[in-house]
Amino acid sequence: MTAFAALPFLPDAVIFDMDGLMIDSERVSIACWSQAAQELALPFPAGFWLRMVGLGDRDCERLLLQTVTAEQVAALFARCHDLYEARTQQGLPLRPGILEILQLLHEHGVPRAVATSTRQPRASRKLAAAGLLPFFEVVVTSSDVAHPKPAPDIYLLAAQKLGKDPARCLALEDSPAGIRAAVGAGMTAIQVPDLVHPDEELRALGHRIVDSLLDARALLMPLLPVTGAR
Known part of the structure; x- marks a missing residue:
């Protein structure tokens, strides 16, 4: 040490x-955000998801709203939630x-x-x-x-x-x-x-x-x- x-x-x-x-779990979370954004054809730059590490949902939402609409944020949260739940059930x-x-x-x-x-x-x-x-x-x-x-x-x-x-x-x-x-x-x-x-x-x-x-x-x-x- x-x-x-x-x-x-x-x-x-x-x-x-x-x-x-x-x-x-952070790598899993980032992978789920990225996959959800790709599925929804939302335009987030490489490295964007690292800015959300350690933040709560409300602060993440504020960051997302700088790039996409409130409706798109809601869809992104919902899809990411489903992907993440599926991954966590497999064990982290x-x-x-x-x-x-x-x-x-x-x-x-x-x-x-x-x-x-x-x-x-x-x-x-x-x-x-x-x-x-x-x-x-x-x-x-x-x-x-x-x-x-x-x-x-x-x-x-x-x-x-x-x-x-x-x-x-x-x-x-x-x-x-x-x-x-x-x-x-x-x-x-x-x-x-x-x-x-x-x-x-x-x-x-x-x-x-x-x-x-x-x-x-x-x-x-x-x-x-x-x-x-x-």
């Missing part, structure tokens, strides 16, 4: 994004290191929550299908807040539901929108980039950026008590 700044404290809770961080792979970090936190009794831009009930279905739902005490989605990421509302609500001070929470994210939300909530944030890598403006936020969840786990290890010592 590359040398990263040590975490300043053992977090009272760790809050996880879902898509692109725990579940390798996990991101490397997610089970290792969740098991570590579980063993040490560190509370865990999900804060995702995916709406309910899809979020819970995806977590359950991936076998991840039992690891979390709280699941907060964009259905639960007025303002999704990059607003901090999702992270603030997750901390509230866990009964923890946001300043004592660690947030794990892959997307720029998610990092802005976590930092805006006053949390210590670690970014594990997937499809979208941080630019200089995002790096200026001062959060930690690592290559994998295994690196994030390694940052937590020195803060946790040794178990099984004899």
